[in-house]
Amino acid sequence: MRPRSGLLIQDTIQSGSRRTFNMAETHSLQDMRQQAAIASKVFVQRDYSTGTTCQFQMKFLPELENRIDKQQFEETVRTLNNLYAEAEKIGGKSYLEGCLACLTAYTIFLCMETHYEKVLKKIAKYIQEQNDKVYAPRGMLITDPIERGLRVIEITIYEDRNGGNGR
Amino acid sequence: MSAIMVSKKVLRKWEKLPGKNTFCCDGRVMMARQKGVFYLTLFLIVGTCALFFAFECPYLAVHLSPAIPVFAIVLFFFVMATLLRTSFSDPGVLPRALPDEATFSGPRGEAANGNVPAGQRPPPRIRNVQINNQIVKLKYCYTCKIFRPPRASHCGICDNCVERFDHHCPWVGNCVGKRNYRYFYLFTLSLSLLTIYIFTFDIVHVVLRSVDSGFVNTLKDTPGTVLEVVVCFFTLWSVVGLTGFHTYLVSLNQTTNEDIKGSWSGKNRVQNPYSHRNIMKNCCEVLCGPMHPSALDRRGELIELALAPVPIPASKNNKENPQTTKTTAPLIPNEHTPDDVKSSIAPETEGDVEEKLSPLENKPPPSEPPTPPPADPAETTAVLEEAF
Numbered sequence: 001m002r003p004r005s006g007l008l009i010q011d012t013i014q015s016g017s018r019r020t021f022n023m024a025e026t027h028s029l030q031d032m033r034q035q036a037a038i039a040s041k042v043f044v045q046r047d048y049s050t051g052t053t054c055q056f057q058m059k060f061l062p063e064l065e066n067r068i069d070k071q072q073f074e075e076t077v078r079t080l081n082n083l084y085a086e087a088e089k090i091g092g093k094s095y096l097e098g099c100l101a102c103l104t105a106y107t108i109f110l111c112m113e114t115h116y117e118k119v120l121k122k123i124a125k126y127i128q129e130q131n132d133k134v135y136a137p138r139g140m141l142i143t144d145p146i147e148r149g150l151r152v153i154e155i156t157i158y159e160d161r162n163g164g165n166g167r
Numbered sequence: 168m169s170a171i172m173v174s175k176k177v178l179r180k181w182e183k184l185p186g187k188n189t190f191c192c193d194g195r196v197m198m199a200r201q202k203g204v205f206y207l208t209l210f211l212i213v214g215t216c217a218l219f220f221a222f223e224c225p226y227l228a229v230h231l232s233p234a235i236p237v238f239a240i241v242l243f244f245f246v247m248a249t250l251l252r253t254s255f256s257d258p259g260v261l262p263r264a265l266p267d268e269a270t271f272s273g274p275r276g277e278a279a280n281g282n283v284p285a286g287q288r289p290p291p292r293i294r295n296v297q298i299n300n301q302i303v304k305l306k307y308c309y310t311c312k313i314f315r316p317p318r319a320s321h322c323g324i325c326d327n328c329v330e331r332f333d334h335h336c337p338w339v340g341n342c343v344g345k346r347n348y349r350y351f352y353l354f355t356l357s358l359s360l361l362t363i364y365i366f367t368f369d370i371v372h373v374v375l376r377s378v379d380s381g382f383v384n385t386l387k388d389t390p391g392t393v394l395e396v397v398v399c400f401f402t403l404w405s406v407v408g409l410t411g412f413h414t415y416l417v418s419l420n421q422t423t424n425e426d427i428k429g430s431w432s433g434k435n436r437v438q439n440p441y442s443h444r445n446i447m448k449n450c451c452e453v454l455c456g457p458m459h460p461s462a463l464d465r466r467g468e469l470i471e472l473a474l475a476p477v478p479i480p481a482s483k484n485n486k487e488n489p490q491t492t493k494t495t496a497p498l499i500p501n502e503h504t505p506d507d508v509k510s511s512i513a514p515e516t517e518g519d520v521e522e523k524l525s526p527l528e529n530k531p532p533p534s535e536p537p538t539p540p541p542a543d544p545a546e547t548t549a550v551l552e553e554a555f
Binding site for chain 2: 117147154
């Protein structure tokens with residue numbers, strides 16, 4: 001890739017209004033990002049078999065085979081799928097929210113969060129927790145799908161420099 | 168030998184977004200580039216309503232009921248709110264794929280991953296998925312480097328892939344897609360009501376006044392009425408027709424794009440896999456469904472670090488390779504860690520770089536390189552890669 005003259009590093013340090021990055025990263029994440037180089041990235045694709053609702057494929061990718069076991073991976077994806085299904089559930093609560101918002105000409109969202117946004121915060125917390133407990137000790141990191149337009153779950157695999165991690 | 172001066176600039180992400188959108192209010196407002204027709208829409212609505220409030224309302228409030236102007240105000244407020252919401256919000260733009268994702272999930276990547284059975288390969292730029300027992304083709308977008316989700320389409324005017332793409336509406340100055348379709352529908356509906364309302368009460372007003380003072384005198388007293396009637400007459404045909412068309416689409420859970428292309432026209436026994444086969448359910452899903460969030464974090468912050476060589480008189484490190492003068496080379500954001508970065512910069516300038524890599528602190532640039540502070544650029548090196 002040719003470098004653009006003058007512009008060298010663009011960096012995300014903090015998201016603005018809604019998605020605030022959890023700045024208090026754990027020590028293991030900091031260590032990993034400082035010391036490890038990125039070996040590869042894998043992308044878990046969307047599963048469109050039930051329609052346009054946000055679901056991800058449970059297919060276990062070959063690159064993850066010697067890093068994490070299948071159960072753990074499937075558990076993560078399954079929980080994420082359930083959370084997204086909760087966010088997009090069409091039922092009494094979403095109708096109520098929609099009607100109320102319509103009656104106020106949608107001005108109510110200037111001061112209130114939508115149900116979806118509330119669940120997105122839950123998802124961000126869950127991903128952070130999974131990263132801390134499961135993926136970082138194995139030399140991997142999950143990126144929140146919303147950062148990628150809800151298209152993929154990006155899993156970054158770091159190089160195994162220390163020799164201790166990864167298995 | 169040269170030292171390296173680092174300047175830090177804090178930007179918002181919207182400033183670096185690709186595509187042909189314009190942004191206002193520091194990223195809060197997102198519209199298409201051509202806004203001329205949108206201003207016309209605003210002018211027509213505000214102008215006609217202003218004439219109505221000036222000419223008709225005083226008479227009608229007195230002679231008929233004060234509820235008439237009140238209801239007109241409520242309707243006007245609703246029309247403006249839905250119009251602005253449609254025009255200013257993100258229609259459901261899909262952010263473009265970063266290079267890694269494009270390579271992994273792109274058409275060649277798919278074949279390499281063994282997802283495609285050998286010997287039966289569909290053209291690489293199309294992926295087939297089955298949705299509710301219907302085969303839907305997902306096309307690859309070469310601009311955005313993604314396989315478009317079902318119902319998404321690339322808008323040529325805004326140069327973005329938009330989810331559940333309906334159409335690009337110049338009257339609202341934006342695309343109509345997943346996130347703003349309901350506002351668009353409510354805008355057309357409320358505008359139809361407002362137009363009918365103003366038209367009706369114009370006629371009522373003219374009739375009532377003509378009874379008192381004669382037709383010609385009425386027109387002379389309230390010239391605005393003529394203008395309003397003309398605008399409403401032409402608006403009625405177009406907007407009411409449009410509302411009817413979109414009501415039909417909503418009841419079938421189809422988009423304008425699909426309707427025009429005849430995607431679910433019934434040819435070859437193709438049916439709309441997204442429809443619930445129940446008008447109420449379809450309407451509820453489209454109009455009262457969940458409010459999807461924007462995938463573009465427009466107001467998130469980006470830090471741009473620009474390095475430029477600055478000549479210094481001291482020649483302590485002649486033994487350093489001349490690479491230090493080429494400050495751009497080692498810092499190509501291709502997933503280099505801070506360690507890699509630091510090792511390729513001359514040691515006497517290391518202090519400067521690390522000073523500046525500490526985020527969000529306004530330290531004055533040191534006159535001479537100090538001892539490097541304990542490196543804790545965890546936040547800044549969280550993503551040492553180009554966003555786009």
